[in-house]
Amino acid sequence: MSTAPLIHVVDDDASMRNALLRLLDAAGFDARGYASAGEFLLHPLPDRVGCLLLDLRLPGPSGLELQSALQEQGIELPVVFLSGHGSVESGVKAMKDGAVDFLTKPVKRELLLDAIGRALDLCLAQRSSRTQAMQLQARFASLTDRQRDIFDRIVAGRLNKQIADDLGIAERTVKREREQLMLKLDAKSAAELGRLAEMRARTKTP
């Protein structure tokens, strides 16, 4: 059962929250309810596919504030906003900050489930790219310092001879290290190495 996505519902209105939980449950999701941003943050976030169904106005920190707090902490959990009285500004801000959708109550089931579906897709995508990045990171971690220097120069477009000159080692040694390096990174060509470098650079910066 743990395979079912987990939807976090944050709404201070108990009646609304219960209705949403009931609907999500009937739609085949696992759903958990929280009355405030604080309550949500107090609960450990299980490592599962899921999303956050967030009311805009909450007692204490608002939905928008929770959204940015999660981003700051690097917690990637797609957010669908569900507001009783959404204003244009808050909607724009939410979307800019990466919300999947901005819905208003009362919300049609199709719209809600569609938004949740997209959020879960996003979650899955995020999770897989995160997995890739982690694998990549692990592969890079297995490189020796020399191999890392050689990799950087290959990616920069240097030839073996030039690398050997740069590093003050024999060209033959460069060739050997290069073969080992490509094995470790599971790359078959220099072009593939370039792509890996790009991916690494992207996942590293944030």
Next chain:
Amino acid sequence: MRLAIPDKWQLILLAALGLVLGCVPSPLRAAEAEARVLMLYGLDPYIPTFLAMDQALREDLARNGTKRTQVFAEALDSQRFPLDTLEPDLAALLATKYRALQIDVVVAVSRTALDFYQRHGAQLWPGSRLVYVGFLGYEFKPAALPEGASSVLSILDVAGTIDIARKMQPDARRIVVVSGSSEIDTRTQQQARDAFEERPAKVPVDYIAGATLAEILARLAKEPSSSIVIYLTQFRDREGTPYEPFEVLRAVIAGSPAPVYGAAEPFVGLGIVAGSVSSYESKGRLIGEQVRRAIAGQQPDASHRMLQAPNRCVADSRALRRWSLDKKRLPEDCEIRFEEVPVWRQYWQEIFVTLGVVAAQAALIVALIYQRRRRVMAERAEQAQRAELAHVGRLAVAGELTGAIAHEINQPLGAILSNADAGDLLLDSGTDQRDKLRAILADIRRDDLRASEVIRRLRELLGKHHFEQETFDLNQVVAELEAIIRAEAKRRGVRLEFKREPDALPVIGDRIQVQQVLLNLVLNAMDAVQDQSDDRREVSVATTKSKRRAVLAVRDRGPGIPPQNLPLVFDSFFSTKTEGMGLGLSISRTIVEAHGGRLSVDKTGSEGTTFRAELPLANHKAGLQSSPT
């Protein structure tokens, strides 16, 4: 017998004609300071004629007398208490009474009194002077008066009366003269015959003399109404039956188809048309003059031995009307009595004044009523205006609250929709989920009620409504709006705190308007903290009880009201907000004051501002009694 008849006669004449000159003896000498007069009545002194005469005499003495004069009165009343037996005792009594009292003048009224005076005066009232008041002719001769005495005498003016009758009825076909057969009656009849001899009548004159009352009435009944009836006197008929002249006259007047005339003043009131009579008032004045002279020690002139009271024409307007006689035919100087002068002519001054007062009062009352009405109308208009303004104010408030209102309605609607969708999905799943479905339906129902409750309150708040008086709990008012206020606070990101007095706070007034005050104050407070840092975006609403007042305090942690604005905050159209109308606080204050309360800025400063609305607490019992009106 000799005495009885004259006395009786005298009595009647005196009473009737009022001829008897005031019997007023004016007290003289005694102590030098005051004069004393003794009125000695032979008859009943309370006969109206005597009373009027007495009054005229006393007035004369008071007005014209040179000395203070005291008037005494004694009555022999010989008609009812025969003197034969009482005289010695009476004389003895009077001797005792007047032993130490110097009487200056004795006024003897009637022949009996004169006789009594002549017998006892010298002993009882030594040194007193005598003024006799009586009737000329029949029983008295002036020569009988003692030295130094004077007399005021009346005469029966039969001729004058006949003249008046002829003047009144120039077309009369017959003249009937009624008299008795006593000596006096005969004399009066003779006077009539003399008069007709002097001025002969052109028509037959019938004398009914000495007839019995029944005969008289039978004779008169046949008379046509154009005849003249002259009633003289009737003390006795030819059969010897004694009469009171009055009773005969009354019968004659009642039975006669023709107008009746008479020569004695008292006859006038009994129903005669008119007559030449002597007035008792003038008699009183004549007596007064004689008494004053006697007091002054002046001897009477020869003329004073026998002063005659003047006669004049007196008519009865009721009798004139009864016989349809024209009063214009009366002699010019004739006095018309019993004229039913329309009251408004007789008392025109009194009536005028009374009407004036009544009119003034009425005007005052009308003015007061009018004023009151105007005040009531003005109050009503003011109340309506206030209600209207309050309504506008509430609409403005509602405009500010749309977000919160939408939230409060959308929340349950959203829950309902989601619950319905969940139910749909459960049904689709095909498994038996009845318990879950039931729970869903229960929630749907509850949320539906919740939404409709919000709408009901809004309608109440926004609807036009007239000022209503009811008793309500201030806490309740706050509780009813708490949801909306919270929604708004959430929307604005303002922390909100409610503190409620645990006891009920019964207040009499208009619940909706008080809610409006609450909303105004809360929205103002939220506006005040709008641009504050997070930790100061805080508003608190508190109800408390203070003495006999329910207090609603709304505190914000805004920047405070600048001192220069403080006196203006309750003014209409004063606002520091770009979108404000500047009516909220002004309306709120008007509302609170209309409830007998007070709206004030409790404190303000850099730490924030507290507005405080105080409303008089309803005496709980009184409140329950006068609940919704």
